[in-house]
Amino acid sequence: IAIVPHTGKPLALEVAAKTAELLCKNGAKVLLPNELAKGAALQKYADKEALDRADLIVVIGGDGAMLKASHEARKRQIPMLGINTGHLGFLTELEVDEVATYAKAIAKGEYQVDERLILEAEVSGMKPFFCLNDAVLSRSAAARLIYFDVFVDDNFVGQYPADGLLVATPTGSTAYSLSAGGPIVDPDVSCLLLTPICPHMLSARPVVVGIQHTVKIKVRYSDEEVLLTVDGVLGASLKEGQELLIRASSERLQLAKLNTRTFYDVLRERLQAGRDCAPQKGINNR
Template structure:
């Protein structure tokens, strides 16, 4: 449960593209101020965090006790990657369409904050992925994903040919539109759309799912958390494109590889409602919204 210090330094991060986000954020700032609760950072747009290299901002993020995320699942994914090195818990408020990852709806925000103040909540740790690219220039910095790391062919109409290895042992060579490596949380996202299995988020595993493979025997694989997956492009005329949680990607050229494994950090989600993953899954399936 949250200790008293959690009420002294919280952050509010919003998706500025959501029309109601600014008004909700303003009301929340007033609500916190009336209770003497300090905002560890000013009301912050998620794009400002993505683009910021400010050392001062980084120091403030390190000191936050938790973050309220105003947006949809995409905003929460962006915030999860940014906050992963700091291990700061997140409370997701759905202002979007899906709301599979976010904990509460807009109308529940202030009752939910009262619950947090009273200590009536739990923390759910979600496994994340970490990845880096190996090219002629060497290794890239590590980047984190809550949902998935994907190698696709981009806009090229030709198929992409990739080799997939697990602990340096060749598993398969795929001619396809690409390959998804998902966390259990990401199993209900792109991987599911490509025919991958739904995996309970409390498991520690990775799911490797080919996208539109040109083969009848290409099937998704569930792989141990202790393994390292690496995907190497073997298309001389088609570059791959690496994307993380659906964000703009980086080209992956012939012979270059992306290495993916369980991250050394997790995403901490504040849970207030007593809803299991399977209840949420049933609700979303009934609504046709995942």
């Protein structure tokens, strides 16, 4: 088992050391990439080939750490499991106080694997980018509205004057897309979400697209370069006339699940969705 902590957070390093000890006590071989084995408590687990030798990656941090580690997990096609030391933790499976309870199951490989859709984003002349959450086209700080022409396969959807445009997976539907007015989508649904960012037209609404289709976004007009970010990381810049192709990748990301909570449990906990707001009898609710 390879442990990948968020090295910029002391709590994540502390939890990594405790998790490593618990997994070892339950019979697992624990490794950490050399560059992540910070401090005496973790140095003994250092191995430069940790990720290549692993059957499971345990990520300790928040959703950002999970997104970063997802690229290594995808390339090796091994599952990853998150322990939340961040804020929301939509992608993580366990809270810190649950690690001791589930350490034996993790060490013994007693978990299910949930496959998540990954996007492949391609700009002409560049290698494709892969993302678990979203691919975002947005303006630079000083730019004005961007005009995007959007196609699904060869079908013209329409033109969007907006600050930006993003394509998200169901996993990413609770991230930037949600903030931009997109729907929340169960990860078991196979689709792409096309969500405009601050569109300057009332008719511009999110569009749900089947995974058998390719979304093509052309920068029709912009007075500055348009920035492409994938899972929050800058990937490329596009000029007027350039196109971005986005499709569902043939690869999937594997998440290890211990059935500690459902997707809808996470929604209630993280977004306070479904909270009981009904007025109580006997209380003056004016």
